[in-house]
Amino acid sequence: MGDSDAFGKLELELRRGVLVLATLSQLRGxxxxxxxxxxxxxxxxxxxxxxxYPLLRRLETQGVLDSEWKIEDGPPRRYYSLNADGRKLLKKxxxxxxxxxxxxxxxxxxx
Amino acid sequence: MNANDVIEAYVNDVAVQLPRKQRNDVAFELRALLNEExxxxxxxxxxxxxxxxxxxxxxxxxxxxxxxxxYRPTLVVIDPVDGHAFVRLTVIGxxxxxxLGLIAQLGAPIQSADQFLIALGQWWTKTVIAxxxxxxxxxxxxxxxxxTRRRWxxxxxxxxxxxxxxxxxxxxxxxxxxxxxxxxxxxxxPRWVLDAFWGGNAAPAAYEALTYTEAFRHREGVVLWLLVAxxxxxxxxxxxxxxxxxxxxRVQTAGSLATCAAMAWAVAGGPIFIRPxxxxxxxxxxxxxxxxxxxxxxxxxxxxxxxxxDNMGSRLTG
Numbered sequence: 001m002g003d004s005d006a007f008g009k010l011e012l013e014l015r016r017g018v019l020v021l022a023t024l025s026q027l028r029g030x031x032x033x034x035x036x037x038x039x040x041x042x043x044x045x046x047x048x049x050x051x052x053y054p055l056l057r058r059l060e061t062q063g064v065l066d067s068e069w070k071i072e073d074g075p076p077r078r079y080y081s082l083n084a085d086g087r088k089l090l091k092k093x094x095x096x097x098x099x100x101x102x103x104x105x106x107x108x109x110x111x
Numbered sequence: 112m113n114a115n116d117v118i119e120a121y122v123n124d125v126a127v128q129l130p131r132k133q134r135n136d137v138a139f140e141l142r143a144l145l146n147e148e149x150x151x152x153x154x155x156x157x158x159x160x161x162x163x164x165x166x167x168x169x170x171x172x173x174x175x176x177x178x179x180x181x182y183r184p185t186l187v188v189i190d191p192v193d194g195h196a197f198v199r200l201t202v203i204g205x206x207x208x209x210x211l212g213l214i215a216q217l218g219a220p221i222q223s224a225d226q227f228l229i230a231l232g233q234w235w236t237k238t239v240i241a242x243x244x245x246x247x248x249x250x251x252x253x254x255x256x257x258x259t260r261r262r263w264x265x266x267x268x269x270x271x272x273x274x275x276x277x278x279x280x281x282x283x284x285x286x287x288x289x290x291x292x293x294x295x296x297x298x299x300x301p302r303w304v305l306d307a308f309w310g311g312n313a314a315p316a317a318y319e320a321l322t323y324t325e326a327f328r329h330r331e332g333v334v335l336w337l338l339v340a341x342x343x344x345x346x347x348x349x350x351x352x353x354x355x356x357x358x359x360x361r362v363q364t365a366g367s368l369a370t371c372a373a374m375a376w377a378v379a380g381g382p383i384f385i386r387p388x389x390x391x392x393x394x395x396x397x398x399x400x401x402x403x404x405x406x407x408x409x410x411x412x413x414x415x416x417x418x419x420x421d422n423m424g425s426r427l428t429g
Binding site: 032033034048049050051053054055057058061075076077078 | 133137139140141143144146148151171172173177178182183
């Protein structure tokens with residue numbers, strides 16, 4: 001396995017790890033799929049559409065997102081937002097992320 | 112085909128693989144999202160969306176089967192931890208079945224090339240194709256194991272097992288000792304089984320069927336009896352110790368190999384029983400015992416672990 005191959009796979013693993021947290025963080029208010037993808041990309045975390053759209057459905061099935069069809073300036077769109085369980089999950093994951101992030105910062109600090 | 116047709120075909124290919132109750136809703140949403148993505152691409156490139164642009168976008172989106180799978184919770188039939196064991200057992204099992212089938216087919220006299228090809232054809236249909244039950248049975252076994260592991264995770268917690276541990280403890284060893292003693296009793300004179308069950312009133316043909324040939328009784332039979340008898344002091348020592356020590360295991364392995372060799376000698380030698388039917392059945396059972404014993408020894412050898420660092424010698428000398 002070449003260096004670029006190894007880097008690509010390991011970076012993919014890292015991105016997978018933060019995917020759910022990033023998505024939940026942008027659904028405090030209602031958003032539809034394409035809008036959410038744009039919001040994530042604008043903040044520096046582009047996610048492939050083939051990954052993000054199914055993820056929204058899975059999170060809804062897991063009971064952390066609510067969704068509804070609405071018509072606002074265009075065709076009908078399905079809007080997603082956190083429900084009460086989703087907000088609790090976001091809080092827990094955020095705390096966990098901050099803890100890990102701090103630890104990683106300390107680990108990666110050069111002597 | 113225009114861009115809309117391409118998206119429609121893609122959405123249909125994804126949706127058809129989804130559960131019926133969510134299929135139409137997901138298809139409607141996916142189509143709207145893909146149209147929006149395509150429009151953004153067209154706007155970005157400064158040209159009108161066409162079929163080529165839609166195909167490029169959808170190829171990046173993923174294979175319809177992959178995308179459909181992402182919409183559903185991951186379904187694991189065989190746990191990743193069992194993947195290697197599943198492949199290994201499948202390959203070993205198939206090789207054993209195919210080899211035994213080939214031996215059975217080629218065992219009959221073959222007079223010509225045509226007969227050889229017919230035998231190979233029969234081996235293919237009766238053994239190779241029929242052997243697919245084996246990976247199927249393994250898949251079911253590992254699927255049940257995976258389900259059990261997820262359903263009752265605590266029952267699967269690792270527990271230490273002492274070296275030389277005997278499943279069933281001393282009781283199992285005592286039962287083994289009784290079994291060996293009975294085996295020796297029957298090996299000495301198999302007709303006693305008829306006396307034990309029918310009180311000496313079994314048909315004369317039955318007694319004749321279980322009569323050893325004189326050659327076997329005075330040659331291979333004696334050796335086999337002695338080799339089986341060595342298990343008695345070995346099992347007695349294991350019962351006293353409550354476990355198998357390394358020395359006992361070594362003696363047992365050597366005894367098993369010697370017994371296999373003696374059985375192979377008996378099978379390859381002259382008749383064991385006077386009656387051909389009893390003789391061929393006994394030899395078949397002996398071959399089966401040899402195969403199972405060697406398999407068990409092979410598995411034990413394969414599972415043997417001796418913690419040793421790699422290349423220690425070269426590092427020390429280097």
